[in-house]
Amino acid sequence: MDRLQAMQVFTRVVDTNSFTRAAETLDLPRASVTTIIQNLEAFLGTRLMHRTTRRLSLTPDGAAYYERCVRILADVEETEASFQSGNKKPHGKLRIDMPGPIGRLLVIPALCEFHQRYPDIDLQLGLSDRPVDLLQEGVDCVVRVGALQDSSLVARRIGLFEGVSCAAPDYIARAGMPTSLEDLDNHKAVNYFSSRTGRTLDWAFLVDGKEVEVKMKSIVSVNDSDAYVTCGLEGFGLIQPALFMVLPHLQSGQLVEVLPKLKPLPMPISVVYPHSRHLSPKVRVFVDWIAELFDRCPLLSGRGSLDATCTKRTFEERESAPMLDTPVISEWIA
Structure with a gap:
């Protein structure tokens, strides 16, 4: 044996x-x-x-x-x-899980770079937003948004997830442009409910350094990010998605930012892995690489603006690409 x-x-x-x-x-x-x-x-x-x-x-x-x-x-x-470490490159299967849009928009376009550096690592990339039990599912590390809930895990912050409040011009023409949080009482939103709990997620703003939650009225609620943005584009109400998710629509005028001085509550983006005295070489190099990748992306490193880009291909080149499958920020807490 x-x-x-x-x-x-x-x-x-x-x-x-x-x-x-x-x-x-x-x-x-x-x-x-x-x-x-x-x-x-x-x-x-x-x-x-x-x-x-x-x-x-x-x-x-x-x-x-x-x-x-x-x-x-x-x-x-x-x-x-x-x-x-001195004479052999990291090798073996590496299981990673991350939100779909981060994987598709940022990580996958750069994977050739990772493979060139570490050709002996067999990367198994899962794209999901559900909570992943790293030990039970044999996943080496995950990229998640929000506070670390499990004290047995280690989180290394690699970026900042910034949202934006916006709506279609047709909706603004019908309902008017809100200028304060109080004005939101007279507006409808597309609400997003959690697939895990069924709970409708409130909007969250950062006001004078404090979190302020607002419960929005709606005529439609969805639990899919593609449907969430589509409903916003179709004028069903205000939406509050990730900035990097809807940047092409904001740049083209299909969506208009509302309450620009009242920003949605930002959240940390972390790469999370099990606590251990020794981090395996393949996990260590991936964590270092993805931290470097996020640092090069203004939209996900806390330096975002409506003029920022992240990947080798600009967002203008991706305007005709399929809509990103991204939930609103609060749904990404691991």
Whole structure:
């Protein structure tokens, strides 16, 4: 029995709380995972976990063995990395998850650059806005917007997510231009509701350094960012999307900014990964690279304006591109 592999399989089963998910993240047949755990328990002469059709739970021996396995595997990885760093480039599969528009607009156009630097990294890029359990799903790191909710994770801030309040000219012609937060009581908005909770998300402004939330009335609510912006373009009401998402529409006049002196509450953009004494080389280089990438993008680094661009291709060149699949800011909190 390969005891190191057995430790890796056992810790992954515990982290994912599933034999099936562990097998998927390790690229092993599920039957192999089951066999390895059975052989490990036989070798140790103790039961490590209780298994039912619904859940897994560690025995006292299993909990103690898990803690030691985590330390041993971290030491092995750190030792290997210390020798590889000087003579070998980072390699292996790297699983990343990030919001769709950030991936499509900023990251994917620059991936050739990353691949040229690190040709031995097999990048598996997930584009989603749902909360990702890094340990259970075997994801190495995620890019998310908002405050870090899980204290067991590490967040490195790489940018700032700025929103904009806007509407179609046709809507402004019918309803008038709001000039204060009080005026919003007389306006309709396209509301966005969370796919996870069903809760309608309030608008948030930064006023004199403090967050002010405004509950908007609407005649339509959606839970899809493409539909959200489309409804705004069609004149259903005010919208408050990400600035980089609707910049082409603002530049072309299809949307008009409202309340320009009252900015939506900005939120930090972070790359998030599990806490560990040692960050694997492949994760470290990706984190450093994406931080560099965001720093080159005014719209996502806190230096945004209606004249800013981010990628090699300007936003003017992308005006005819399909609309970005981006939820409003608050929905991106991990």
